[in-house]
Amino acid sequence: MTDDIRALAGGFPALSPQDWRPLAEKALRGADFEEALSRTTVDGIDRGPVFFNRPEGAHAVDAAPRDLHLPWGMRQTLVEATPDAANAAALADLMGGVSELELRLDPEGRFGLKANDVDLMDAALKGVDLTLAPIHLDSLGGQGHHAHVFLTLMARRRVDGEQIEGGLGISPVERAARQGVMLDDQCVPKAIEIAELAHAAFPNLKIFRADAALAFEAGGSEVQELAMMAASAATYIRLALKAGLDADAAARSVEARLVADTDIHLTIAKLRAARRIFARIAESFGASDNARRLSLHATTARRMLSARDPWTNLIRNACAGFAAAAGGADAITVRPLTEAIGRPTPFARRVARNLHILLAEESHLGKVTDPAAGSYLHQSLADALAQKAWVLFQEIEAKGGLASALSSEWFQSEIAKSRRAHLNRYEAGTDQILGVTQYADPDPRAVETDGLWPDDDLPARALAPIRFAAQFEEAAQ
DSSP: OOSOGGGGGTTSOOOOHHHHHHHHHHHHTTOOHHHHHOOBOTTOOBOOSOOOSOOTTOSOSSOOOOOSSOSSEEEEEEOOSSHHHHHHHHHHHHHTTOOEEEEEEOTTSSSSBOOOSHHHHHHHTTTOOTTTSOEEEEESSOHHHHHHHHHHHHHHTTOOGGGOOOEEEEOHHHHHHHTTOOOOTTHHHHHHHHHHHHHHHOTTSEEEEEOTHHHHHTTOOHHHHHHHHHHHHHHHHHHHHHTTOOHHHHHHTEEEEEEEOSOHHHHHHHHHHHHHHHHHHHHHTTOOGGGOSOEEEEEEOSTTOOSSSGGGHHHHHHHHHHHHHHTTOSEEEOOOTTTTTBSOOHHHHHHHHHHHHIIIIISOGGGSSOTTTTOHHHHHHHHHHHHHHHHHHHHHHHTTSHHHHHHTTHHHHHHHHHHHHHHHHHHHTSSOOBTTTBSOOSSOOOOOOSSBOOSSOSSOSTTOOOOTTHHHHHHHO
């Protein structure tokens, strides 16, 4: 008996498109083949309807074996405004199964936690063992200041630096672009200083975040998101090298944040493509094989959420969470179903973290290292995404790198084209938003929140996040 399943295909001739297409056309009974079966992404990538050849090199890159008990980091974001409220949410999340925490930090306390000094951050993390629960920072402003506060907190608690994981979330280039301001000349030296300090004391801490999720949430395409990740990763590896880290440590100092949405197959392919791209970049900087594996954080999309009928977001989050897990994300954040409305209640937080448990323990996704391996569909899409994203990445580099591409607003204008293309598809009915443009509930049931967000949106202009459902929800009122 053989362990190779391909032996079962012995004696059967290999099929080709020429063998398959006549059968498909016969089944269509006169319907136009291209109109009925052919689809392309916003980037113009062919989605089939069927693939026959496995692209060379489209395999997964160094997919790490998964822990059966914790197959991915189950990361929950704290958005509470006060340390006491954040602490209560943190302890409840950890007791409920979450393994990692992310602090959304806002110097004004409007869209996240106000923890501008070490005492406030200490209070928010009271009772949290920093050596067991990795802490990640997501600062809406003052990244360098918040990083210093967190490093001071760990020094105060006298934690063993070798046992600390988590991340500082330093991404000055993306944050400047998101706020519509020029990159401060002092940001880069400060980032280098933080990298040098953090690595010396906490060598396993992720210092930089290649925050390509900003491009996707602004309406960008998968290729644009991947290209931004590549340009961001290259930028921060260079900064880490300037801080004195060697090539391996510099590559390991970067975590990438990408978005998972309801397009399960395209999300899986995108995450696989991200690993290929990062491995190529890390290799170019001289990183060894073991350091070329991307640390990948996937968050369910905000742009796909409905505010009018938040209950349908449970379906969206389930699809996106499945895609992130099947795509091999190292850490996953599931947004609460009320993310588009206001701060989550304990109920909304519990539902979000329970989805992790359902995917890991009932769907058993964590028992397979790479569920999509061997799939011509996913490998072909991943190859096409990687190739096209690499071309765009090279174009960004030719313009002087990510900072220049964003400060000139060239990249934002490219994202705007993709955003318009997405909206055109929804307006034409080519794509649908469940519960909004299709099967809308005429009397949706409200969901309680822990207070609404302020009237003005997050401080984002040039890379402003979008919800595709928003304009259709306004039209329905």
